[in-house]
Amino acid sequence: MELTYGDVKTASDRISGYVRPVALAPGDAVPTTGSGPCELWLALEFMQHTGSFKARGARNFIQAHRDDGTLSDAGVTIASGGNAGLACAWAARGQGVRATVFLPTTAPTVKVERLRGYGADVRLVGTEYAEALAACREYAHSSGALLSHAYDNPCIASGAGTLMMEIHRQLPRLDTVVVAVGGGGLFAGIATAAHHYGVRTIAVEPENCRALHAAIQAGTIVDAPVDSVAADSLGARRATELALYAAQNYDVTSVLVPDEDIIATRQALWHDRRLAVEHAAATALAALTTSTYRPEPGERVCVVLCGANTDPSDLAR
Structure with a gap:
């Protein structure tokens, strides 16, 4: 299964004016392979509606089905660790559509409360995403509600990929984009657009x-x-076919970081910049601050900071 740049461009046209364009900020020095520095930028996507990039895919998904006449009277339903559910509820409310959101019981309270604030019918099922997903699918089958997905859907992935279009518009000479991966929706969209730009x-x-x-x-x-400490956002048991295709066919490097580095990077973002982000958002930057990925001197790198739906009470230590 393949996502195309055309899919991302269509999504960009569809959601234009409904999402916040990403803001970029210069990053601090990180280790490189040589003696010179790289050029580091941070994409502050946690400032997006609902606190994460998920708003892009959710708006694209619902609008695409509305345009096609396939939006059910029973509304839309989704299983989510939190952020995708928030985005779905936000996008549904904006179009007068009912949203029923299934989450595992381990979802952070801050996300559950915000979901209800968006008017969603919240249902807590199981301790893992897979259990919430099974309940969501059963509900869609019995109610006729349109089944969305946290990441495994072309509309969701292409909507997420619009972020890369905005980054490239501001940084046309970018060499590398760094992104955290859960199930792979954001990654697939980003990598597809990045490949188009030679990034x-x-x-x-x-x-x-x-x-x-x-x-x-x-x-x-x-x-x-x-x-993982970041499992509430990155805890997918399986990646998507879209993500695997992108990883196998585009210029992609896969790296892993330990939880202690994710925690330290999240703390550093707070202490150095007063940015309160999720562990998932800190995961991408941790690859650079801990040298899991070392850029070349002069390399132009942009790191996506993708989520802010977190309890900040543990940051002031």
Whole structure:
């Protein structure tokens, strides 16, 4: 299964004016392969509606089905660790559509409360995303609601890829984009657009939430363990076919970072910049601050900071 740049461009046209254009900020020095510095930028996508990039895919998904006449009277339903559900609820509310969101019982309270604030019918099922997904599918079958997905859908992935179009518009000479990976929706969209622009993609996962890395090693989609401080956003047991295709066919490097580095990077973002982000957002930057990925001197790198739906109470330590 393949996503195309045309899919991303269509999504960009469809959601234009409904999402916030990404803001970029210069990053601090990170280790490189030589004595000179690289040019580092941070894409502050956590400032997006609902606090994450997911708003892009959700708006694109619902609008595409509305345009095609396939939006059910029963509304839309989704299973989500939190951010995709928030985005779905936000996009649905903006178009007067009912949203029913299934989450595992382990979802952070801050996300559950925000979901209800968007008017969603929230249902907590199981302790892992897979269990919430099974309940969501059963509900869609019985109610007729339109089944969305947190990441495994071309509309969701192409909507996420619009972020790369905006980054490239501001940084046309970019060499590398660094992005955290869960199930692979954001990664697939970013890598597809990046390939079109001749930009390499660094896919970063926690050591014990490595669905894409495991699929690359196996050459096919496989089950992977879910055990990380960032599992609430990156805890997919399987990567998508769209993500694996992008990893196998584009200029992509897959790297892993330990939880302690993710935690330290999240703390540093708070102490150095007063940015309160999720562990998932810190995962991408951790690859550079801990030298898991070392840029070349002069390399132009942009790191996507993708989510801010977090409890900041543990940052002021």
